[in-house]
Amino acid sequence: MGAFTKAAYFLLHPNQLRSIVQWKVWHDPVHKRDPSKETETEKACFRHLELTSRSFSAVIQELNPELLMPICLFYLVLRGLDTIEDDMTIDLAKKEPLLRGFADLMEIDGWTFTENGPNEKDRELLVHFDDVISELKKVKKPYYDIIREITVKMGNGMADYALNAEHNTNGVNTIEEYELYCHYVAGLVGEGLTRLFVESDLANPALLERMELTESMGQFLQKTNIIRDIHEDFVDKRRFWPKTIWSKYVNNWEDMFKLENREKALQCSSEMVLNALKHTEECLFYMAGIRDQSVFNFVAIPQAMAIATLELVFRNPAIFERNVKITKGDACQLMMESTQNLRVLCEVFRRYARRIHKKNDPRDPNYLAISVQCGKIEQFIESIFPTQDPKKIALTQVQNTNAESVNTMDTGETTFLVASVLGVLFVIGGLMMGAAWLMGARFDMAYDDITSRVGTLVKGAAEVSSVTVSSITSIPTTVVHQEL
Template identity: 60%
Template sequence: MWGCCDHVPGLTLHLISPRWFPFSFAFAPGFWLFLPFRSPLPLFVLLLGAVGFGFFIAVRASDVHASSSPIMGFIGNALYYSFHPMQLRAIIQWKVWHNPPHERNEKNETENQKLCFKFLDLTSRSFSAVIKELHPELLMPVCIFYLVLRGLDTVEDDTSIPLVTKEPILRDFKNYLTQEGWNFTGNRPEEKDRELLVQFNHVVTEFMNLKPEYQTIIKDITDRMGNGMADYAVKAESDDASVKTKEEYDLYCYYVAGLVGEGLTRLFVEAEFGNPALMKRPRLHKSMGLFLQKTNIIRDIREDFDDNRRFWPQEIWSKHVDNFEDLFKPEHLDAALNCSSEMVLDALEHAEECLFYLAGLREQSVFNFCAIPQSMAIATMELCFRNPDIFKKNIKITKGDACHLMHKSTQNLSVLCDSFREYTRKIHKKNTPKDPNFLKISIVCGQIEKFIETIFPTQTAEAAQRKVTGELTAAEAKRKEEDDQNKNDIWFMMGLMGVIVVIVAGLMIFAAWMMGARFDLAFKELTQGNFRPPKSIAHGEL
């Protein structure tokens, strides 16, 4: 949405089929009483039963445990969620109870429009979900806007395209949007979104079907972004492409994401879903884009380094290490963490203006569309803050945390501010006096909380009086009731599962007894301490 920010985990859930439920309980409880002490099989069966039990409550979440084997990946995820039930609960609640404000009506779509949404799914699973829930007035404009910029980005990212070819394409991309039938086949075969440009003629067709006002906005942003990318490509060809100063860093983030924020804001205001005053304060939509892009750059430091790309400004990292490569060396870990803290500090300075911007949105689906990535960004920022793993691998928040954040982000600004306050406090808690920017980080965290407090005060004179008397507000009483209900639901589910285990185990034991199982011998062996199966003894000649 706001640039290259595909960091939201996929939302596709795969619950195990109910037909497996009996087996998942039966594997262990039934057979362990009459087999255990005569073969090594029971321990394996017991373990298999535990895994089977985990299967029925687990979802396939590839971002938790990646594996080359789908089966092993599924087992890993099942075990993970068995020990993290609140994560699983958040996923199921989002999948079952999320009620989108608008739903895409495929019956009224042309084949060309369906193909555009197919490319939307292929190029961004995360943004695809929130775009499809937009108001019908903005559904196609935002979809086409995203695909146009994704196509532009695909040309810019492909290092196999020579500058003599790449530069004119980037600068003229806006003109191709009205050139019927235009497509591009010059990407290397392994380029991820190559197919989008190969069939870009479908995007061109839908672009020309948009309202003229929307076309003007999309063309203008495409023109400015394309020229910015071309300038950067020329610089990379003739000079060191790494970012030197914080001003260059902000400018790069603006071209990549800030312009997208401006374009979306103009679309929202044109559709009368945003306050026109948003256009009079460009710093607000600029901060929306920069906050997301800077989060990505902080999180992807290892991946970018492996691809020989450097987006952390030299003005920042040179304060902590002599060479950029030193950030990834164990002996410079403390300096690297201090450097990452300064990067987080730089990004957090945009948080207040992001919340200010969100207050100017008038339509629920538009609010959801903008709020979800922002809540993901502050959570990712907290995950990256003073986390040495960012220098070792690409990290991201769990699917359960993502679903919990999406649930809170799709309600209202007050609930979203609660999320910002929560993660800001976590960052403040992780802050250490050993960090050279300790004081600055503490101040910016305090400023974010103060800003939220000015919008949604946590305590008024009336609230203070109620606190003294022990009374609860209607909202507090409702929240307490919901918390109590949630606890009761968990205990009920655990009790129900226990009853099912007992019933199925009893049936299996009864079936084993009917088939001649000798439980008396099993218990006799147990009381004698014979936990291993008896060894076979060779007999001699009779």
């Protein structure tokens, strides 16, 4: 976007600009790394992090110091693996042992890898991988063991996929395959992270007993990416949407992108969205187990982005034509809302669940199932943060019942109160007039004066008096009503 179109855009969307400004001005990181105290290799690692990751770099750098370095390195190790896996210029026979043995390679002092193709975007990381290795040596043993174990699993998983000809020519077939793929690329990372959080005592150890919650966190993010990236992957001749799902709507994968099949393709995409949405409750549940603000931010930001992305891609024909992504303003607002607490984050989820349900189309075969799933998200949020309190409801009910018995005496009591107020006014008025008379007031002159004026005022008087009377009598009644 040019500067002019950008200005025009923000003029028409002031809320977007507001969110961006707010985030830039008000976001106050829980922790900030201090480069002055860092070693050269540490600094190098953060440089690599900034070069390789757009979305994760900032949140990682704001992490609790206890996990800052371990998670930064964990990220870089996985990125290194990914860079080998991704590179089609490396021969499979060479690639496989590299992937399977990566956890051992990263223990060799000074190991680097320079055989990536010149266009591989993160090749610099592997060229300078010795920086990462020397920092890995300093990581506390329990953290290192976790990083290593996940690297072994991930490397083997990647090697299996690289060798899997069926997967490479035809893509993903069943939903089980789809979820297994998401497990390897996201679920495993999640497993490592959860173990790091619990090991450092920044998350509830109960999360380790319910690993399906961790799995859902990864599945939700990965599935959202896969749905969003359908066009990009199609251009790159890759397919991650499971055949079991799309074959219900079109015969060939290419047909998904043909204009005449747009409605069918949209219905297919809503089944994919529905499939991703089933993880949301477990994701929220997982985040309730985080004990540290910086870790909460770290896990919550991607989740909030994911639910917003799902809303964006839901019934959006643009996903079959180009890359879609949430606007910068929305992203900033989401980051603000997901760096506070679970309650605010739940509001984000509720808001987007409702938007999804509003976009839902009754002609879509997944219509009711999607509506039910959005309802489930709302119900789950209610179960964590209830709006109603049965005790209070019972109490107001008792009060109402009592109020009714009082209400039956209402008119009698009101009359009594009105009479006593008027009586008091009358007595005080009389006393004051008496006092005035004692001190020599000439009521006879005042009376004459008044009667002489009455003639001219007589028309207005009727109105004034009626107003006065009604205002006097209405005051006690309203007071009484307010009291009750």
